[in-house]
Amino acid sequence: MSDLEGFGFVMPHWLYWGWLAVMPLIMIALERFNKKKTANDPHNHPYLGEVLADEDPIIHHHEKGNLFCRAVDWITENSGIFISFWTVNAVCFYFFEVVMRYLFNMPTIWVHEASFLLLGMQYLLAGGFALLHGAHVRVDVMYNFLPERGRVGMDIFTSIFFFIFAIALMLTSWTFFQDSLAMGETTVETWGIQYWPVKALMFVGSVLLLLAGISKLIKDIVLYIRMGRGEAL
Numbered sequence: 001m002s003d004l005e006g007f008g009f010v011m012p013h014w015l016y017w018g019w020l021a022v023m024p025l026i027m028i029a030l031e032r033f034n035k036k037k038t039a040n041d042p043h044n045h046p047y048l049g050e051v052l053a054d055e056d057p058i059i060h061h062h063e064k065g066n067l068f069c070r071a072v073d074w075i076t077e078n079s080g081i082f083i084s085f086w087t088v089n090a091v092c093f094y095f096f097e098v099v100m101r102y103l104f105n106m107p108t109i110w111v112h113e114a115s116f117l118l119l120g121m122q123y124l125l126a127g128g129f130a131l132l133h134g135a136h137v138r139v140d141v142m143y144n145f146l147p148e149r150g151r152v153g154m155d156i157f158t159s160i161f162f163f164i165f166a167i168a169l170m171l172t173s174w175t176f177f178q179d180s181l182a183m184g185e186t187t188v189e190t191w192g193i194q195y196w197p198v199k200a201l202m203f204v205g206s207v208l209l210l211l212a213g214i215s216k217l218i219k220d221i222v223l224y225i226r227m228g229r230g231e232a233l
Helices: 013-037 048-052 057-061 067-084 086-102 111-125 127-132 148-183 196-229
Strands: none
Touching: 013 067, 013 086, 067 086, 067 111, 067 127, 067 196, 086 111, 111 127, 111 196, 127 196, 148 196
16 A cells, blocks of 8 residues: 555656656747747837846847857756746646645645745756846945946956855755765655755756856956947947
């Protein structure tokens, strides 16, 4: 007899991980299909991050950088779009939980855990995407009072602290992943799903964040030089 019998529907672990991998691809295909119909819609809007981060010189000047930057930015952009669709799963999971709990008096043992793991992985993987679109919180007590070239210079200087954090996160995440995989770590709740994929994605997210930071630094340096020569409009 399974330890999970008597708990109603319990999502299998393989289905959870498989659905997280496949579901965004389905949503992206549907979005692209719909985008063809609304290509000329005058009500299309830019990313909210770009609206809020208009003071970021790189976004303002549309600096693209070199081939490496464009490749990293493409990966960062598409990985961010991919994981953004995971939010839909959390909404559906909690809707299922509410229905089962209050209509059928059969609360689930997996929805809460599935959702907070999903949102935690999404948070870690979205760091590079947020950096690309200028959506990270910025301490702008001095930043907004600087001229535009001064802002770029400030970004170059403060990148030192960013890389210390990003490298520490990457190395720590790799250690966490290795230890979790070696011990076959699972959650302590009844559902008992594997933890090592979560920590693997923590490492992937830190790598994406580091690459996005390198791309931004290169673009900052290029823009700083262009501004010094009076080439940036």
